[in-house]
Amino acid sequence: LNPELVQNAMALIEPAQRIALLAHEHPDGDALGSILGFSHILSLLGKECVPVCADPAPRAFHFLPGIEKLQTTLGDEQFDLVIALDAGEFYRYGAIYERHSAFLERARVLNLDHHLTSSGCGQVNIIDVASAATAELLVLFQQQAGLPLNTDAAQCLLTGIITDTGSFQYSNVTARTLEAAAVLLNAGAVPEVSVKPIFRTHPLAQKRLEAEVIAKAQVACGGRLVWSYISKDMLEQTGATTEMDSGCVGMLRDIEGVQVGALFKGYEEGETRLSLRTYEPVNAADICMRLGGGGHARAAGATIYKPLEEAIPEVVALLKEAIGEGDDE
Ligand code: 5GP
Ligand code: MN
Numbered sequence: 001l002n003p004e005l006v007q008n009a010m011a012l013i014e015p016a017q018r019i020a021l022l023a024h025e026h027p028d029g030d031a032l033g034s035i036l037g038f039s040h041i042l043s044l045l046g047k048e049c050v051p052v053c054a055d056p057a058p059r060a061f062h063f064l065p066g067i068e069k070l071q072t073t074l075g076d077e078q079f080d081l082v083i084a085l086d087a088g089e090f091y092r093y094g095a096i097y098e099r100h101s102a103f104l105e106r107a108r109v110l111n112l113d114h115h116l117t118s119s120g121c122g123q124v125n126i127i128d129v130a131s132a133a134t135a136e137l138l139v140l141f142q143q144q145a146g147l148p149l150n151t152d153a154a155q156c157l158l159t160g161i162i163t164d165t166g167s168f169q170y171s172n173v174t175a176r177t178l179e180a181a182a183v184l185l186n187a188g189a190v191p192e193v194s195v196k197p198i199f200r201t202h203p204l205a206q207k208r209l210e211a212e213v214i215a216k217a218q219v220a221c222g223g224r225l226v227w228s229y230i231s232k233d234m235l236e237q238t239g240a241t242t243e244m245d246s247g248c249v250g251m252l253r254d255i256e257g258v259q260v261g262a263l264f265k266g267y268e269e270g271e272t273r274l275s276l277r278t279y280e281p282v283n284a285a286d287i288c289m290r291l292g293g294g295g296h297a298r299a300a301g302a303t304i305y306k307p308l309e310e311a312i313p314e315v316v317a318l319l320k321e322a323i324g325e326g327d328d329e
């Protein structure tokens with residue numbers, strides 16, 4: 001990481017006593033692992049840390065040390081510093097930004113993130129696209145700034161890396177990712193503690209939802225494009241909750257021959273959330289940015305303010321165009 005930026009970030013952290021750490025809405029293991037992991041580290045420096053997210057933590061992340069401290073509002077707004085993690089725009093923090101926008105606009109904000117499309121929402125922004133996870137970036141930061149580390153922090157940060165790399169399976173894994181993970185294992189983190197609840201052992205309702213998503217999958221462009229959806233009816237039928245959809249878009253991507261996997265989620269009236277996964281040369285972040293969202297080259301998302309029935313054909317047309325010509329079948 002740029003030493004000057006690390007120094008500037010430490011200049012914000014050092015004088016701060018009470019610090020809020022923000023995770024983006026609909027939090028994943030990287031957002032939650034990062035705010036909790038960094039909270040543990042800053043607590044070792046004697047700081048009072050409040051981890052905050054607009055949405056409660058999915059059950060799969062309840063094993064994270066410190067998760068019981070997670071707040072869903074900024075409360076009295078009495079913070080010397082806000083550290084925004086795993087998203088580079090305020091809108092990504094959802095209701096936290098909506099409810100506390102005036103405070104956030106004038107607060108001291110440090111933003112640490114790894115998204116391609118991040119513009120940076122702090123006075124100091126460390127956006128490192130080479131990091132597979134914000135948690136990897138935080139390990140680099142911890143090492144470079146000479147900050148302490150304990151087992152709880154290590155387990156949280158390892159969870160971030162494991163989430164965003166699909167347990168070290170994705171193309172974002174580098175030697176540096178594994179070195180950061182090694183630092184965390186040396187500090188006492190155990191991979192299976194994170195991997196099992198996130199990727200393996202799920203409620204039966206979640207497996208049933210996954211089966212429905214596969215059953216409803218449609219293909220085009222000679223199998224290079226696959227898409228499916230989750231409606232509120234499907235949640236009701238399977239008994240699943242919205243937090244159980246996290247593995248669904250990956251299943252679409254993992255179908256042989258697929259270059260673009262798209263999952264459409266119609267949880268709110270008149271609103272469709274798109275999750276996109278792609279292989280080269282299709283850039284998911286570019287496509288989602290055109291739809292008002294963003295993300296990474298291989299994984300991105302957007303919210304389309306139309307119901308499922310309208311959003312799906314429009315976006316599918318866009319995806320076909322992005323893939324280029326292919327025998328439609
Ligand atoms: P997912 O499909 O898992 O919801 O998101 C994939 C990636 O894209 C994640 O890294 C997530 O943070 C990012 N992402 C999802 N939705 C949005 C969005 O609306 N805006 C931006 N900037 N990024 C998003
Ligand atoms: Mn995230």
Ligand code: MN
Pocket residue numbers: 030031086114132133134164
């Ligand atoms: Mn991330």
